[in-house]
Amino acid sequence: MKFSIVQNVLWAASFAANVALLFVLISKRRTREFPVFTAWIGFLSAEMAVLFLIYRWGSVHLYDLIYWSCVVVDFLLQLGVVMEMARIVLRPLEPWLSEARDRFVVSGLLGATVAAGAALLLHPDAKSLLDVWEIRGNLFAGIIIVELFSAMMGAANGLGLQWRSHVMGLGQGLFVWSTVAVLVDALHNVLGGYRWFTAIDNVRVTVWTAAAIYWAVVFWKPERQRNPLSPEMEHYLLGLHRRVKFDLARSEESLSRLRK
Amino acid sequence: MLPAALVFWLIIGILLSRYLYRHIAAWQLYRRDWNDLLSKLQPIPVLAVTAIGDEYLNPTPHQLGPEPVDIWRSLGGLEASGECGAMREF
Numbered sequence: 563m564k565f566s567i568v569q570n571v572l573w574a575a576s577f578a579a580n581v582a583l584l585f586v587l588i589s590k591r592r593t594r595e596f597p598v599f600t601a602w603i604g605f606l607s608a609e610m611a612v613l614f615l616i617y618r619w620g621s622v623h624l625y626d627l628i629y630w631s632c633v634v635v636d637f638l639l640q641l642g643v644v645m646e647m648a649r650i651v652l653r654p655l656e657p658w659l660s661e662a663r664d665r666f667v668v669s670g671l672l673g674a675t676v677a678a679g680a681a682l683l684l685h686p687d688a689k690s691l692l693d694v695w696e697i698r699g700n701l702f703a704g705i706i707i708v709e710l711f712s713a714m715m716g717a718a719n720g721l722g723l724q725w726r727s728h729v730m731g732l733g734q735g736l737f738v739w740s741t742v743a744v745l746v747d748a749l750h751n752v753l754g755g756y757r758w759f760t761a762i763d764n765v766r767v768t769v770w771t772a773a774a775i776y777w778a779v780v781f782w783k784p785e786r787q788r789n790p791l792s793p794e795m796e797h798y799l800l801g802l803h804r805r806v807k808f809d810l811a812r813s814e815e816s817l818s819r820l821r822k
Numbered sequence: 823m824l825p826a827a828l829v830f831w832l833i834i835g836i837l838l839s840r841y842l843y844r845h846i847a848a849w850q851l852y853r854r855d856w857n858d859l860l861s862k863l864q865p866i867p868v869l870a871v872t873a874i875g876d877e878y879l880n881p882t883p884h885q886l887g888p889e890p891v892d893i894w895r896s897l898g899g900l901e902a903s904g905e906c907g908a909m910r911e912f
Binding site: 676679680683684705708715716718719722723724734737744745748752792795798802817820 | 826827829830831833834837838840841842844845847848849851852854856857860861863879
């Protein structure tokens, strides 16, 4: 198992970006609102460090064992991050908005079916059956994340729910990264495990590093405050309120006169 | 193989296009402020409110009352709800 200089540099860069992001999340106390996202970044940082140590001084068998165990945990944490965003965006008040929750669940189930169909449609060209299922599994997981996140955005947009700046920043980074991840996995599915596999995979790592840096900047800044009403609009609203109150009083007066 | 690959890319294309559309809609909604929202307020026709209120307050025997859909239409609600639907996907 040999990695090229480019891969080593990209690995080191993404590790540094993850550690910097983790530092920002903890030092700025974003963990309270985004515990799962923080856990995901912490897990990725630890995973990279452990895999690097095993790569340098451990065995191939141990590397494979840890790598495959981490793939499952990574996927579960990604699902958790989407659910965390759904909790923040679709639950502006304490209880879940039932309409939003129903739409989210139905779209999520449909998305899982589509993801399974797309992943099984082609048979990627790879060295072993395990590699074939790795390529398919990555695409399946990528589409599930995209579909769930898409469903969550659809539910929030349908109800006109507005996002706050931190969750919007997280969403933007996740959107770019997951789109690239699905495209990379789709290309792997079509091209198989030989042609340009490493070069295409490097794009995913580069985009991840950029996303992690972007998140570090977003979470470093405080939550954006909404602009107050403009004086003209405030004047208009106060006038409207006075007029509605006057009309209502007049209607009530007429009604009581009629009843007499 | 080729038709399967075409179907595959079609599915991926549709998924990612919808994903992009929803993301842009969420971003546009995020950029909105109170002024944008309140500038969408429109007056309700007083005559229509009076007519509906009159039918409710002074019912005649064997009167066929207006259906909810007629009430919404006369108040501009159906058109407004259509606009809301469009606005939802900002």
